[in-house]
Each structure stands twice: as C-alpha cells, then as structure tokens.
Amino acid sequence: MKIAVPVDEKNMETTVCPSFGRSPFFLIYDTESKNATFIDNNAAASQGGSGIKAAQTIVDNQVSALLTPRCGENAAQVIQAANIKIYKTAGNSLQENIDAFMEGKLPVLNEIHPGFHGGRK
Amino acid sequence: MKIAVLSGKGGTGKTLVSVNLAAAAKASTYIDCDVEEPNGHLFFKPEKLVNETVAVKIPEVDNLLCNGCRKCIEFCKFNALAYIGDTLLVFEEVCHSCGGCALICPEKALREKEKAIGEIQRGVSGNVKVITGILNTGEASGIPIIKKLLDDMHEGNSKEDKKKNNESGKEFVFIDCPPGSACIVMESIKDVDYCILVAEPTLFGVHNLSMVHELVKLFGKPCGAVLNKCLDGENPAEKYCRENGINILCQIPYENEIGTMNSNALILARENDRYQALFRGLLDAVAKGGAP
Incomplete structure (x- = not known):
C-alpha cells in the first residue's frame, strides 16, 4: 500500500514535519516495494487554504x-x-514512524483541530 | 465632512471619541465600521431600527455538469476548492467571493448563490443617525459590510450635497473604525476627508499611534491626534506627535467620572456641559484641520 508523510527534507533520514498543510515536502512511500518518492508541497506558501x-x-x-x-x-x-485513513505520528523520526506504522502501532488520528486560520484576531 | 476615527489597537477610545463627536454636532451620522464588535449603538440606543441583510456570493457546483477539469481549482488563490473522486468540494469559509471560479468554468458547472454574512442596522438617536455594521460570528471578512455601509454614505451624500448649498449647514459623518491598520481599516478610511488618531499616553500607545499614522500618510489624508487618558507628567504620545508634526486636536483627561459614565453607556457630551464643550472644541478643531 502507498502512504504519505509530511517531511522536512527529501531523504529517509529526515524528520516528520509538524505541519501538514505547510510541510515543505511529502514522502510517498510504497510499503511493499519500499519505493520512496519525495514530492514538493505546492501549497506550502499559500496565502490561505x-x-x-x-x-x-x-x-x-x-x-x-x-x-x-x-x-x-x-x-x-x-x-x-x-477514504484515506489518517494516523498520528509519534516523535519526529520518519523511519521510526514508518516502522511503527508497519507494525500496526500508530493510532488513528482522532483530534482534528479547527485550523490556524490567519486573521486579525 | 466625513471623518474617520482610528487607532492602532482596541480600547484606546475610538468609540468614545466618535460617539461624542456625533452627539456634539448639530446633525450627524455615526457609522460603526467595527463590524466584528460594534458597540456605538450601546451608547446611542437608537430607535426606529431597520435591519438589512448583507450577503456575499459563493459558488455552488452542479456535479452532473462538472467534468473534473480542475480549472477552477487552479484558479482559486484561496484554495477553497478540491476535487475528490468525481465530486467538487467547496469550502465556503475559505472562499473570498471573487467569482472567478464560476467565470472560468468551461462547463458552466459553477454558479453563484448568496450567503448572508451579517447585517446593517439603521436607527436614530436624537440628532444622530446611527448606522451599525454587524458581521456574523465566524465569517472571514467584514469588508463587504463596510463597503455597503460606506456606499450608503455616498448615496446619502449626493442628495445631501444639493441640500447643503441651500441650508449651508455642515453635515458630519463619523466613522468608528475597526482597530489596527489592516485591510478592513483601509476600506473604512479610503473615502474620508479627515482622520482622527486616538492615542494612549504609553510607549505601547505610541507604537500603535505610529502604525495608524503611517497608514493615513500612505493614503494622503489630513489627520490630527486626540490624546486620551491623559495624566500629569510626561506623555510619550504627545512627544511622538510633536516630533512627527501631528496636530494635537485635544486631550481627554484620565478621570473617574469619564470612566464611570462611559462604562454605564452614557454619552458624555449629552450628560455634562463640560464634556460637551470639550467635544465641541474638538469638532471645531477637526473642521478647521480638514478644511481644504
């Protein structure tokens, strides 16, 4: 199966980015073939949304x-x-999180936050 | 004469100044553009209220017509659209109502529908026409409401202008601005004749004063300062005004009586001769300062 992770850099030793929407890159990883592709997040610099x-x-x-x-x-x-499932990462190591996911140890992400929408307030 | 009252932060005294100026003038209009938290009406308690809904246009998709070309998604600067499976999702809260997606859609699958974002309330309080803009909680931008508030002002004025020559009376319009110096404030001041900058006597007050001063300079508006909450001793805001050539229109003392009356939603200029004289004096200074 293919999974996606927001990451700080384009290598497997990198860390998971704390922001999803404004993450610089995404890792697209195939858990069977172990094939890793890093893609740019073209939304990272969006004004909003x-x-x-x-x-x-x-x-x-x-x-x-x-x-x-x-x-x-x-x-x-x-x-x-x-119909994509969202799992909550633990710690910031990319590799450890992939391993934990493969072992079925990552919990489903339940707390969906209301967003950090800029405004004047 | 259209006068905006602004300050770099909330709680400085914009409403105090604009409400009392409107009350001190013979005939005036008070427009509350602080649409996120309008409070001038609490002082005026206007009567004969008439409400008008303000709506913006947002897109509505007909998924039967949509062929998934995604031209609308590419167009949208605010990322208010997403295409999942064979469905176009519209995020209404993210949409800025530019109408571009509906224009650009080659299949005519998007059309615009109205969405209410707030209202305008018109009423009368003695000598003052009171107009209040109210933005519904959670809406992204109050600018459509401010546009409508000020469009009305222009319509009113064109008729008023003709009368003016006959009556030779001065009709004052006071605009109680939102705090700060963002788009919403720019929209509020862009067509005014004069800007009153309200400042507190602290270093923080000076910082906020400099922000709005920069803004009105950018807009090329004549302006003057009202120093509020003045105490004995050094006033950094006064110093800033002197150093930057800002005309000080009046100083409002830091007084228990003002605080008490204001927190009981009383209008100083209507309750007390001394305060009425203070705001009449301010009005005269503004009328002179704003004269071409």
Whole structure:
C-alpha cells in the first residue's frame, strides 16, 4: 500500500514535519516495494487554504494512509472524502514512524483541530 | 465632512471619541465600521431600527455538469476548492467571493448563490443617525459590510450635497473604525476627508499611534491626534506627535467620572456641559484641520 508523510527534507533520514498543510515536502512511500518518492508541497506558501491544497496533492497520489502529527479540519474533510485513513505520528523520526506504522502501532488520528486560520484576531 | 476615527489597537477610545463627536454636532451620522464588535449603538440606543441583510456570493457546483477539469481549482488563490473522486468540494469559509471560479468554468458547472454574512442596522438617536455594521460570528471578512455601509454614505451624500448649498449647514459623518491598520481599516478610511488618531499616553500607545499614522500618510489624508487618558507628567504620545508634526486636536483627561459614565453607556457630551464643550472644541478643531 502507498502512504504519505509530511517531511522536512527529501531523504529517509529526515524528520516528520509538524505541519501538514505547510510541510515543505511529502514522502510517498510504497510499503511493499519500499519505493520512496519525495514530492514538493505546492501549497506550502499559500496565502490561505494550504491544508485543502496539500490534501488534494495527497489524494491525487492515490495513497491509502496519511501519517501526520496533526491535521486541520478542512484538510481532514478532503482526505476523508477520498477514504484515506489518517494516523498520528509519534516523535519526529520518519523511519521510526514508518516502522511503527508497519507494525500496526500508530493510532488513528482522532483530534482534528479547527485550523490556524490567519486573521486579525 | 466625513471623518474617520482610528487607532492602532482596541480600547484606546475610538468609540468614545466618535460617539461624542456625533452627539456634539448639530446633525450627524455615526457609522460603526467595527463590524466584528460594534458597540456605538450601546451608547446611542437608537430607535426606529431597520435591519438589512448583507450577503456575499459563493459558488455552488452542479456535479452532473462538472467534468473534473480542475480549472477552477487552479484558479482559486484561496484554495477553497478540491476535487475528490468525481465530486467538487467547496469550502465556503475559505472562499473570498471573487467569482472567478464560476467565470472560468468551461462547463458552466459553477454558479453563484448568496450567503448572508451579517447585517446593517439603521436607527436614530436624537440628532444622530446611527448606522451599525454587524458581521456574523465566524465569517472571514467584514469588508463587504463596510463597503455597503460606506456606499450608503455616498448615496446619502449626493442628495445631501444639493441640500447643503441651500441650508449651508455642515453635515458630519463619523466613522468608528475597526482597530489596527489592516485591510478592513483601509476600506473604512479610503473615502474620508479627515482622520482622527486616538492615542494612549504609553510607549505601547505610541507604537500603535505610529502604525495608524503611517497608514493615513500612505493614503494622503489630513489627520490630527486626540490624546486620551491623559495624566500629569510626561506623555510619550504627545512627544511622538510633536516630533512627527501631528496636530494635537485635544486631550481627554484620565478621570473617574469619564470612566464611570462611559462604562454605564452614557454619552458624555449629552450628560455634562463640560464634556460637551470639550467635544465641541474638538469638532471645531477637526473642521478647521480638514478644511481644504
């Protein structure tokens, strides 16, 4: 199966990015072939709605699961509309999180936050 | 004459100044553009209220017509659209109502529908026409409401202008701005004749004053400062005004009586001759300062 992870750099030794929508890159990883592809997140510098656009990228890459420390409600709505499961990462090591996911140790992400939408308040 | 009252932060005294100026003028209009938390009406308690809904346009998709070309998604600067499976999702809260997606859709699968974001309330309080903009909680932007508030002002004025020559009376319009110096404030001041900057006598107050001063300079508006909550001793805001050539229109003392009356939603200029004289004086200073 294919999974997606927001990451800080384009290598397997990198860390999981704490932000989903504004993560610089995504890892698209095939758990069977171990094939790793890093893609740019073209939503990272969006004025607004980055979660929606980033989620669109994840959906378009036809992954089955997203591993992320947190996810906003708009992004979650897009991800869930595509029947992609969201799992909560633990710690920031990419490799450890992939391993934990493979062993079925990552919990489903339940707390969907209302987003950090800029405004004047 | 259209006068905006603004400050770099909330709680400085915009409403105090604009409400009392409107009350001190012979005939005036008070427009509350602080649509996220309008409070001028609490002082005026206007009567004969008439409400009008303000709506914006947002897209509505006909998924039978949509062929998934995604031109709308590419177009949308605010990422308010996503295409999942064979369904176009519209995120209404993210949409900024530009209408571009409906224009660009080659299949005519998007059309616009109205969405209420707030209302305008018009009423009267003695000599003052009170107009209040109210943005519904959770809406992204109050700008459509401010546009509507100020469009009305122009319509009113064109008729008023004709009358003006006959009556030679001065009709004042006071605009109680939102705090800060963001888009919503720019929208509120762009067509005014004069800006009153309200400042507190602290270093923080000076920082906020400099923000709005920079803004009105950018807009090329004549302006003057009202120093609020003045105490004995050094006033950093006063110093800033002197150093930057800002005309100080008046100083409002830091007084128990003002605080008490204000927190009981009383209008100083209507309750007390001394305060009425203070705001009449301010009005005269503004009328002179804003004269071409």
